[in-house]
Amino acid sequence: MPVPNEISFDSEAAPHAADLYDYAGIAETIGGLEAVTEADIARYHEQGFIAVRDAFTPEEIQVAFDGLNHLIAGRVPEFQNIQFRHDTRGKLDGLSFDERLDSVRRLLYFVDYEPRLKAIAHKPQLLALIEKLLDAPPVMFQDMALIKPPQGREKPWHQDHAYFELTPETRVVGVWIALDPAGVENGCMRVMPGWHRRGGFPHFQIRDLQICDSEMEGLIEHRVAAPLPPGGCLIFDSYIPHGTPSNFTSSRRRALQFHYKPAGAQTITPEQRVAIWGGENQGIAC
Numbered sequence: 001m002p003v004p005n006e007i008s009f010d011s012e013a014a015p016h017a018a019d020l021y022d023y024a025g026i027a028e029t030i031g032g033l034e035a036v037t038e039a040d041i042a043r044y045h046e047q048g049f050i051a052v053r054d055a056f057t058p059e060e061i062q063v064a065f066d067g068l069n070h071l072i073a074g075r076v077p078e079f080q081n082i083q084f085r086h087d088t089r090g091k092l093d094g095l096s097f098d099e100r101l102d103s104v105r106r107l108l109y110f111v112d113y114e115p116r117l118k119a120i121a122h123k124p125q126l127l128a129l130i131e132k133l134l135d136a137p138p139v140m141f142q143d144m145a146l147i148k149p150p151q152g153r154e155k156p157w158h159q160d161h162a163y164f165e166l167t168p169e170t171r172v173v174g175v176w177i178a179l180d181p182a183g184v185e186n187g188c189m190r191v192m193p194g195w196h197r198r199g200g201f202p203h204f205q206i207r208d209l210q211i212c213d214s215e216m217e218g219l220i221e222h223r224v225a226a227p228l229p230p231g232g233c234l235i236f237d238s239y240i241p242h243g244t245p246s247n248f249t250s251s252r253r254r255a256l257q258f259h260y261k262p263a264g265a266q267t268i269t270p271e272q273r274v275a276i277w278g279g280e281n282q283g284i285a286c
């Protein structure tokens, strides 16, 4: 599939229920990529994720910000793949840089336009760990920057595998890297430990491509929040249900997210993906 490269806008969405991202615990963190042990790798397979602080140095995070700001400011005119908030349509010209930054929802497929961000995705210590998790040489196939400004919207509960044109059995590792402090109030990740072993949930186009809210109700005891300082990352299985609430603070919450598949992974068509994951196509209502 050709990779899209054009400016887009998200669509309007209703706010989420107040308790949709409530949680019962906080994810523990490991102190650095090189401190990850065989026991942590076993925990990744058991729980579906591990959280690592100090995975990237303050200097690497500053370089990532420089690269991201360069793209958002439009300094690389060939790069257009920025999704803005729907309410900024027609108003982008004339915004200050900070206003433009807070109008962005996400950037996609930028590594070939910004070597500083490509270097983050290919940090050797990160790739070495992912190779152990996949038990195969990793290939990075999706890169995103997720900007959650003050009042920025939620990312509803979902499994990343539902978005990929990869066979259901392909093992995929996601890496979500905090650039700003990501806390429980400004939209850090919530995950369901162990639920990656429950298989795929039907996904529906509601406020986004997501698991039905009713499937997630009353499960607070099964959820943990994963607050991370800048340079920390969440490393997670593509079947783990996860999501982030709206940002209820005045602090930005910016993150990078990369996905890695094993070399030689089998692809499927968009139609096959929808047939496998789309709840509506299976006659299921949400």
Ligand SMILES: O=C(O)CCC(=O)C(=O)O
Pocket: 144, 146, 148, 154, 155, 160, 187, 242, 243, 244, 255, 257
């Ligand atoms: O950064 C976020 O708010 C969540 C991102 C996420 O889970 C995704 O894009 O798959």
